Amino acid sequence: MGATTSTLENDIESSVRKLFENNIYEEGVSLPISSAAAFNREYTTSTHAPEDICLTIVDSPPDHHIQHMDIDYNYNSEYLTVDSPQIQHNNTNNDNYNYPEYLTRDATTGIQHNSDNNDIYISSEQLKNTDLADAVQINNIYAYDSEDNGDQKDLVKKYQVLYKAALKGDWDRAKRIFKVDPSALTASITVGNETALHIAAASGHSMFVENLVTLMPSDALELKNCDGETTLHFVAAAGLIRAAKAMVTKNPNLTQMRDNNEWVPLVTAAYSANSSNERSKEMVKYLCSVTRDEEPSPYYGVSGGTLICISIASNLYDVALYLVQRFPNLATEKSEDGYCALEAMAERPSAFPSGNERTLWQQFLYSFRSAKQIHDEELMQKHALALVKCICRQISLKSSTEIFKFFTESDTLELATRFGAVEIVVECVQTFPDLMCIRMKTNMTVLEEAIKYRREKIFNLICEMNADKKMASFIYDENNTILHWVAKLANPRSLNSVSGSALQMQRELQWFKYFIQEVEKITLQRHRQKKNDEGKTGRDLFTEEHKELLEKAEKWMKDTANSCMLVATLITTVVFAAAFTVPGGNNSDNSSNDSGNPIFLNTTSFAVFAIADASALFSSITAVLMFFSILSSRYSEDDFLYSLPKRLIIGYANLFFSIATMIVAFGAALSIVLQARWTWIPVPIALFACLPVTLFALLQLPLFVTLVRSTYGPSIFRREDQRMKWSY
Incomplete structure (x- = not known):
């Protein structure tokens, strides 16, 4: 038995030394034990099955704090597995488990047994070449007897x-x-x-x-x-x-x-x-x-409402559709948060085609998506729309009183209008047309909500139903008419959807001007200049509400014009000087009829240079004039509707053109000078010339396109065939 103990002692010594010499002290390190057969024999026949052995580093007497490694003994292999290091106090009273006989009876000089707490010590003499402390303690920590735990x-x-x-x-x-x-x-x-x-x-x-x-x-x-x-x-x-x-x-x-x-x-x-x-x-x-x-x-009550709402929140519209078809009551059940299925759908406008409008750049990137991604997105939108139709179909089976109560007690229309879920508003109105005139929890109608959040499509929907004629004559709280509602500043969420304070101001003016031009045609004469309780007309309220936005728009326009005019001025200076320092120089032969003429006058490259340089000069001067006119503008409210945006568009276009033609002129000049020696030089010059032009286009083109669309594009209040499209 003494030989067995010695073997165990040597195995632990060599294995732990290897751990510390290689700075390894982590989970999952296996220590070979050559006496595993003896361990198996002793442990499997013991009254108390073994716990994992703990090697504990002790640098002082046993009553001090110690650090140990958990060692899991694998019963069917010859390994002990070292787990993560921990800190443990050594004066705990462990139960008197029966250790293998060779550890307690036949211990050599290097191994000692502490009978007080049933701990086994291995002498530090055995590990003197390692970084361990004075001793390694073998502790019993994995107890299989749960009676005392x-x-x-x-x-x-x-x-x-x-x-x-x-x-x-x-x-x-x-x-x-x-x-x-x-x-x-x-x-x-x-x-x-x-x-x-x-x-x-x-x-x-x-x-x-x-x-x-x-x-x-x-x-x-x-x-x-x-x-x-x-x-x-x-x-x-x-x-x-x-x-x-x-x-x-x-x-x-x-x-x-x-x-x-x-x-x-x-x-x-x-x-x-x-x-x-x-x-x-x-x-x-x-x-x-x-x-x-x-x-x-x-599937019923709060549990059913929670299930359907969570399915919608996870974009599982096909699962939600299956559930509503199987359990029609889910169409109106409330979740634990008080939400119903339509309210959950109203907060997800991106699930519908109307909520997925893309800019030209986004449309360009979208075209590179895989066919599967495009198919999955279109399928998801179809499932979402089918789900809304199915829910509304179930609601339509109720009585008019129940339908009216459902929509007045829920936030469906308010949320759909706020987030711009046009399809939900369409389906709800199709179910019960009088919903256009009801007041929601916010004490506002759908028309008022559409104006507040600047939802053009929903406003167009109301107009297509001719509901605007009825509601335009309403007198609201504080004697406000519909024009007073339009005059109020839009919700910040809606404003931030438009880039730049100047464009935000333009959008606000478009809303107000449309109502002045169109809605006044259907309001009573006495309502057009009606004042509210504060003595303000719609125009007065618009000026007051948009005062801060007007200041921001003026600052944005001035900063933009200043920056662009600086660039345009530098281009003007450069291309003007280039016209008098032609590439290749002039003919200095006084006896020749061509004296004073450019040497490369008859080459194609020189013609390109001359045309590009002149174009850059004229376009940059035009840009400077446009930006200067912006800086000298009076910045009234109405200027932001057409006047200032048009000047900015012209200035941007000429600045972009001048940059492009200046680069062309530079490339042509370089070709003239170097082509005699390197005939291939025009090719790399043309490629490198495309880089700055492309960068400018990528960085500034989105703003330019937005300006053009908002100023010259179709009206945001356009109506399709003047009729509402009920099917999608």
């Missing part, structure tokens, strides 16, 4: 090796623990009362979960953590479909079990799902097929 923290410590195995998906290691300690199958191994099955499921180890499910009794699968979640909740969140099927097959009741939030696994799966993740979508669809409609049903 009632405290949860002790249980967590007890099962930390199992916890790490579940966290890493190490089934072989976990299986050996379960073989020695079957109670570990259902034991709580964290302070949150999670079992090994919970941990493996949360970590996404499907095979580990499937193997563990086969070992556990069916009722053990119903064990919950402190949040009331079963393992199926974890599996649903992780999208482990095979594991979910194995669990449901073994215990079908798992699909009906609720956590502390009253969520069944189906709701958890929907909450964790992503429309771009096929695995998570398949998990939701699978749980939809196996979750039963039985009391208490997850």
